Amino acid sequence: xxxxxxxxxxxxxxxxxxxxxxxxxxxxxxxxxxxxxxxxxxxxxxxxxxxxxxxxxxxxxxxxxxxxxxxxxxxxxxxxxxxxxxxxxxxxxxxxxxxxxxxxxxxxxxxxxxxxxxxxxxxxxxxxxxxxxxxxxxxxxxxxxxxxxxxxxxxxxxxxxxxxxxxxxxxxxxxxxxxxxxxxxxxxxxxxxxxxxxxxxxxxxxxxxxxxxxxxxxxxxxxxxxxxxxxxxxxxxxxxxxxxxxxxxxxxxxxxxxxxxxxxxxxxxxxxxxxxxxxxxxxxxxxxxxxxxxxxxxx
Numbered sequence: 339x340x341x342x343x344x345x346x347x348x349x350x351x352x353x354x355x356x357x358x359x360x361x362x363x364x365x366x367x368x369x370x371x372x373x374x375x376x377x378x379x380x381x382x383x384x385x386x387x388x389x390x391x392x393x394x395x396x397x398x399x400x401x402x403x404x405x406x407x408x409x410x411x412x413x414x415x416x417x418x419x420x421x422x423x424x425x426x427x428x429x430x431x432x433x434x435x436x437x438x439x440x441x442x443x444x445x446x447x448x449x450x451x452x453x454x455x456x457x458x459x460x461x462x463x464x465x466x467x468x469x470x471x472x473x474x475x476x477x478x479x480x481x482x483x484x485x486x487x488x489x490x491x492x493x494x495x496x497x498x499x500x501x502x503x504x505x506x507x508x509x510x511x512x513x514x515x516x517x518x519x520x521x522x523x524x525x526x527x528x529x530x531x532x533x534x535x536x537x538x539x540x541x542x543x544x545x546x547x548x549x550x551x552x553x554x555x556x557x558x559x560x561x562x563x564x565x566x567x568x569x570x571x572x573x574x575x576x577x578x579x580x581x582x583x584x585x586x587x588x589x590x591x592x593x594x595x596x597x598x599x600x601x602x603x604x605x606x607x608x609x610x611x612x613x614x615x616x617x618x619x620x621x622x623x624x625x626x627x628x629x630x631x632x633x634x635x636x637x
Contacts, residue, residue, distance in 0.1 A: 339510065339619040340461050342414075342440040344489030347376035349413040352406040353469055354382035355393030357448045358421025360470065361386055368416075368469035375484055382406060385418060392423045399423070400430035408435045413442070414487060419470040420447025420515075428455060428527065436461075442487060444468070446613065447541070450514030453618045455527040457512055465514055465537070465607070466615035474611050482615040493634040494614060496605060501587055502631065505600030507566035508623040511616060511635075513537035515608075520551040523558055531560035535622060538590075539570030539608030545582040545589060548575070552593040561594055566624050567601045568633065571608030600626040602633070 345351070351372055353365060369379045384402035387394030394402075406415045417424075428451055437459075443452050444464045456463045466483045467475045485492050512529045513519060516538045522528045540548065555561050572586035584592060587603055594601060602624060606612040621636045 350378040355384040357423035359393040400427040417445030424451040450518035462619035476612040486615040496631040501603040503601040509565040516540040535566040541609035571610040
């Protein structure tokens with residue numbers, strides 16, 4: 339996997355919208371944060387556009403993203419928020435100049451579309467906080483984003499969870515939002531799960547949807563080929579009037595329990611305030627035992 343250059347003081351980060359619109363005047367905390375790290379910020383033309391739910395038309399969002407991809411002065415592209423719509427502009431993008439001068443693409447939730455697509459191309463990206471989530475992000479989440487962007491050592495030690503399955507594994511980190519992973523299966527942007535460590539998280543889904551998506555991953559051969567699984571926030575899950583009978587974590591445990599691989603539950607990443615940065619495509623080592631879990635990113 340190709341690692342884009344880590345940022346240095348004076349480098350510029352572009353803030354763009356790839357999905358849901360961002361029409362509020364809410365970027366000052368992000369710009370101030372970048373300045374505190376010695377970085378500059380450029381606000382893309384997609385910020386402020388209003389096209390129903392989206393930040394402008396597919397063509398407008400793609401044009402802004404393309405401009406940032408092609409501009410050699412832009413060293414990272416930070417997606418302002420998630421929602422839905424990134425996949426609608428994906429096939430309008432040309433990554434030719436990006437391949438000549440790779441740069442970091444940052445975000446989570448719907449940005450999983452880009453993480454997975456870049457992974458299939460052989461490039462790392464950063465799953466983590468976005469500009470709209472910075473005001474409520476924990477100091478640890480913000481610090482981990484800085485470390486990821488600047489190339490500082492990145493590792494996590496997590497408290498034990500009763501659902502964890504013990505073991506050690508080393509492999510390339512892939513994944514992101516479960517609903518997006520599910521929606522990309524069968525497309526050119528679908529990840530290859532063989533010998534990988536899969537991270538998943540989700541928000542505001544019916545529990546039977548979680549079961550359906552996990553069953554699809556299993557039937558597609560993804561889970562049986564993994565070296566390990568990291569489960570992040572399963573936030574604001576919904577149930578039907580007649581209960582499904584298991585919560586999201588229990589569903590994931592049920593679908594994966596026959597595979598002899600380590601699993602970390604309740605990892606601090608996803609649609610939660612403590613959304614720690616993850617370098618997707620990076621080789622990581624995980625160690626899950628009765629004392630807790632460690633996740634270490636190799637340089």
